[in-house]
Amino acid sequence: MSNKLEWSFSALSTLRKCNRMYYFQYLAPSHHFTNSLRRRAHELKKSKSLLMWRGSVIDKIMELEIMPRIKDKLPIDYNEMANRAIELAKRQFKFSEDRLYKVKENSESKVGADYCILDVHDTNVPYKEEDLSKVYSSIKEIIQNIPLIKMPNGSLLVDFLAKATFLIPNLRAWGFEFENVKISPQLDLFMFVDNKAVVLDWKVSESDVSDYSRQLVIGGITVLDTYRRKANEGKGKRLGYDDIRLIEVNLLKQNAKEHPFNKQVVDECVDYIYLNSDDVEMLTDGKPFDQLNIEDFPITDKEGTCMFCKFRSLCTKILLNNNQYHEETYDNIVSAKQPAQLEISF
Ligand code: SF4
Numbered sequence: 001m002s003n004k005l006e007w008s009f010s011a012l013s014t015l016r017k018c019n020r021m022y023y024f025q026y027l028a029p030s031h032h033f034t035n036s037l038r039r040r041a042h043e044l045k046k047s048k049s050l051l052m053w054r055g056s057v058i059d060k061i062m063e064l065e066i067m068p069r070i071k072d073k074l075p076i077d078y079n080e081m082a083n084r085a086i087e088l089a090k091r092q093f094k095f096s097e098d099r100l101y102k103v104k105e106n107s108e109s110k111v112g113a114d115y116c117i118l119d120v121h122d123t124n125v126p127y128k129e130e131d132l133s134k135v136y137s138s139i140k141e142i143i144q145n146i147p148l149i150k151m152p153n154g155s156l157l158v159d160f161l162a163k164a165t166f167l168i169p170n171l172r173a174w175g176f177e178f179e180n181v182k183i184s185p186q187l188d189l190f191m192f193v194d195n196k197a198v199v200l201d202w203k204v205s206e207s208d209v210s211d212y213s214r215q216l217v218i219g220g221i222t223v224l225d226t227y228r229r230k231a232n233e234g235k236g237k238r239l240g241y242d243d244i245r246l247i248e249v250n251l252l253k254q255n256a257k258e259h260p261f262n263k264q265v266v267d268e269c270v271d272y273i274y275l276n277s278d279d280v281e282m283l284t285d286g287k288p289f290d291q292l293n294i295e296d297f298p299i300t301d302k303e304g305t306c307m308f309c310k311f312r313s314l315c316t317k318i319l320l321n322n323n324q325y326h327e328e329t330y331d332n333i334v335s336a337k338q339p340a341q342l343e344i345s346f
Pocket residue numbers: 018019020021024299300305306307309310311312315316344
């Protein structure tokens with residue numbers, strides 16, 4: 001780990017829920033097969049519930065099929081896109097069902113979009129065939145309905161996207177730093193429309209109350225800083241707050257909303273990061289993983305948090321073994337019991 005502090009809202013929110021969950025989610029995971037605990041944490045981190053999987057399949061189709069067509073100004077048949085999404089989902093399901101992610105040669109970078117780990121296979125979370133059918137039909141419906149989605153001003157999303165230039169889906173290469181904090185957000189979509197830079201976030205969420213504004217403001221700050229640096233190098237024009245728009249599109253709810261981007265929201269966001277950075281830094285003190293002690297990351301006393309924790313099976317096993325991990329016993333426990341039966345004793 002570098003001395004720079006990697007900071008994100010999701011890391012902070014995990015830390016607030018449970019220090020041990022933060023350890024499993026952000027410190028332990030490694031895709032290498034050399035350390036079985038770290039590999040197991042990696043697989044659990046990657047694993048998705050059926051509902052999370054629905055959103056990730058749609059994200060992939062937006063990134064790999066729909067956005068490239070919009071970029072190339074090609075006509076789009078959304079029924080065809082929906083069918084492609086279902087084909088992708090079925091290939092992913094099979095990959096997960098066959099547990100091909102356990103094969104060393106099948107790295108995510110090598111397998112590409114078909115790589116998938118589902119909790120129904122990985123930790124035997126129970127499900128019914130009708131749950132699976134519902135996911136497929138929901139994916140299909142969401143994609144078929146994209147042409148109906150309206151922007152906040154009443155125009156159609158597809159018409160807005162058709163005007164885009166310099167369109168980059170799933171942008172991960174940009175980030176910014178201040179003091180010892182490094183922030184590298186993932187932007188679902190970056191583009192210019194009507195001479196404004198647009199940071200657009202796709203959501204597939206049932207919730208009407210979730211607030212994604214800070215996440216989008218981070219995206220806006222990233223764009224602001226990237227163009228400031230470009231301008232300093234003589235490679236482009238500097239952007240101001242008014243040149244950047246932040247838009248959230250809920251593909252499930254078929255609505256879009258715009259979040260404000262100005263000096264006040266940027267100052268508030270930066271203050272929030274400063275105020276909370278120490279919490280993340282204090283836990284690790286910049287140490288590499290092999291110098292961390294799992295006992296320094298206490299478990300939560302809130303049972304409700306454990307109920308929805310994807311690391312529950314691993315956490316239980318380690319607790320039962322005096323904070324040690326033995327892969328064989330772990331596998332026996334997971335295959336012998338359904339996760340709902342795995343209980344943590346505090
Ligand atoms: S199972 Fe509970 S204690 Fe363990 S990591 Fe998850 S939330 Fe924390």
